[in-house]
Amino acid sequence: MRKTIENKTYDCERALYNLINTDVRKCTFAGPADGESALKECSGIKVQDCSFSLRYPLWHAENFSLENSVLDEKTRAPLWYCSNGKISGCTIDGVKTLRECGGITVENCSVRSPEFGWRCNEVKILNSSIESEYFLFECKNITADKLKMSGKYSFQYVENAELKNCNLNTKDAFWHCKNITVKNSVIKGEYLAWYSDGLTLINCEIIGTQPLCYCKNLKLINCTMRECDRAFEYSDVDADVIGHIDSVENPRSGKIVADSIGEVILRNAAVNCSAVVKTRKKNAV
Numbered sequence: 001m002r003k004t005i006e007n008k009t010y011d012c013e014r015a016l017y018n019l020i021n022t023d024v025r026k027c028t029f030a031g032p033a034d035g036e037s038a039l040k041e042c043s044g045i046k047v048q049d050c051s052f053s054l055r056y057p058l059w060h061a062e063n064f065s066l067e068n069s070v071l072d073e074k075t076r077a078p079l080w081y082c083s084n085g086k087i088s089g090c091t092i093d094g095v096k097t098l099r100e101c102g103g104i105t106v107e108n109c110s111v112r113s114p115e116f117g118w119r120c121n122e123v124k125i126l127n128s129s130i131e132s133e134y135f136l137f138e139c140k141n142i143t144a145d146k147l148k149m150s151g152k153y154s155f156q157y158v159e160n161a162e163l164k165n166c167n168l169n170t171k172d173a174f175w176h177c178k179n180i181t182v183k184n185s186v187i188k189g190e191y192l193a194w195y196s197d198g199l200t201l202i203n204c205e206i207i208g209t210q211p212l213c214y215c216k217n218l219k220l221i222n223c224t225m226r227e228c229d230r231a232f233e234y235s236d237v238d239a240d241v242i243g244h245i246d247s248v249e250n251p252r253s254g255k256i257v258a259d260s261i262g263e264v265i266l267r268n269a270a271v272n273c274s275a276v277v278k279t280r281k282k283n284a285v
Contacts, residue, residue: 011035011054019045029054030074052094058082066090071097079104098123114151135170152189155180171208174199193218212237218254225258232256234271251275 003022010016011031016024021044029038030053038054039045043062052071058064061082068089071078075094079085084103090110097113098104098120107126116132117123117139125144135154136142142161147168154170155161159178166185174180174193183202192211193199199212200219207226212218213233220239225231229246232239237251241258248256249265255276264277 010038013037014040017041019043021045023048025049027051029057052078056080061085229262230265232275234269234273237275248277251277 004025005022005027006025007027009028009031011033013035015035015038017040019039019042024045024047027050029050034054036055037059038057039061040059042064045061046065047069048067050069052069052075054074055076056078057075058066058079059081062084064082064085066085066087071090071092071094073093077096077099078092078094079097079101080099082101082104086105086107087109088107092109092111092113095113096115097111098117100119102121104120105124105126106128109128111128111130111132114133116130117136120139122141123139125147127146129148132151133153134156135149135151136158138157140159142158144163145165147163147166149166150169152171154168155174155177157176158180161180163185164183168185168187169189171189172191173187173189174196177193177196177199179198180196181200181202182204186205188207190208190210192206192208193215195214196218197216199215201223202221204223205226206223206228209227210230211228212231212235215235215237218235218237220241223241224243225241225245227246230249231245231247232251233249234252237254237256239256243258244260244262245258247263247265248261250269250273252271252273253275257278257280260279261277266273
């Protein structure tokens with residue numbers, strides 16, 4: 001039998017600890033007692049239309065949903081060590097949301113959370129806006145569709161991810177990432193994807209200085225590049241770029257084709273560089 005808790009206010013330590021198979025509706029987690037871990041070690045709970053202003057509310061939660069709720073900036077580290085959960089229609093301002101979680105879906109949410117999503121596995125993000133530094137650090141098996149993301153150092157050390165229809169405004173994104181595919185997206189920021197392995201960009205707009213250096217198994221298919229100078233340094237790359245590239249510098253191997261290239265820099269290389277760089281109207285350089 002499922003239980004229902006509705007229209008209550010809690011501020012004590014572990015107020016609803018180890019709650020099982022319960023709907024928690026229109027409750028407030030705030031107050032002078034300033035208690036932590038209100039819903040720790042819960043299973044099978046559905047939290048709807050609630051407001052949180054206390055630390056660590058959902059730790060070690062399993063098979064849960066968090067819907068149409070507000071977690072303010074005092075709700076630090078709100079979800080850690082959780083599994084098989086869905087977060088939908090929520091506004092989340094607590095730092096360090098999602099840490100070492102698995103099987104989590106984030107949908108239709110607005111998030112402002114530095115260090116969002118560290119060391120998580122199997123996270124799906126749909127139609128959400130997220131502002132975060134070090135977004136999804138060391139995560140695996142990520143999917144995202146219609147994600148609007150801003151903040152520095154995103155997707156570092158991420159493995160196995162597919163992103164589509166995203167708008168990413170993020171410096172130093174995808175560093176050291178492995179096996180990532182990004183489709184139909186805009187990626188704006190400096191120093192994109194250095195040291196990545198297995199990054200594929202399809203129908204993407206890439207904006208910013210010195211992108212895609214020191215990469216292995218890099219592919220660009222039908223992409224555009226704007227304000228991109230000194231691109232592809234020491235990378236193993238197969239790139240088909242529509243339009244112009246400001247400059248290309250010492251690509252290590254593979255082939256780069258664009259409509260036009262402002263400058264091809266092939267000098268003072270620290271390693272052997274043999275990539276073919278050419279425009280569609282000119283011979284190979």
